[in-house]
Amino acid sequence: MISGKSMKVILNNIIPLKGFAALNFFGVVLFVRKNVILTERIMNHEKIHTAQMRELGYIMFYAFYGIEWLVKLFKYHLNSYYNISFEREAYQNEGNMEYLKNRKRFSFMRYF
Numbered sequence: 001m002i003s004g005k006s007m008k009v010i011l012n013n014i015i016p017l018k019g020f021a022a023l024n025f026f027g028v029v030l031f032v033r034k035n036v037i038l039t040e041r042i043m044n045h046e047k048i049h050t051a052q053m054r055e056l057g058y059i060m061f062y063a064f065y066g067i068e069w070l071v072k073l074f075k076y077h078l079n080s081y082y083n084i085s086f087e088r089e090a091y092q093n094e095g096n097m098e099y100l101k102n103r104k105r106f107s108f109m110r111y112f
Contacts, residue, residue, distance in 0.1 A: 007046070009038065024049045026058050045094035052086050052108050061086075085111040 007030045015031040016023035021042055023031045027050035032038055053061040065086055072080035081087060088111035093099040 006050070022046055024053075027053050040097060041094050044097055044099070045090045047100060048090040048093060048103075049086060051100060051103065052089070055105055085109070 007024070007028060009030045009032055011032050011034045013034050016033065018033075021033060021036045022038070022045075024046040025031065030043075030046055032042075036042070055061075056064065065084060068084050068086075069080055072083045076083045082091070085108045089108040092111075093103075
């Protein structure tokens, strides 16, 4: 286990599923695949998710995330994950290390 500033980072081979680099759990624990180099870009992506979670409330975030994934699954099939509004915001802004300083509340809504 590695300790980050705002999240505990747990390196493992189980969570997240293969093909994914990291999984943010309630903004407190970040599960990272052992073969992944944890970059500032990945951390920024996960911090964007933490901001989203805090805005909606953690349970509501996961509920909306799951519902949106199911809806998008019918339209986009295997690409449904990349079309979830929360992921679209995070992927489009993960390279901007200043994004969270200027991000407006509920910015993920622009990505629906």
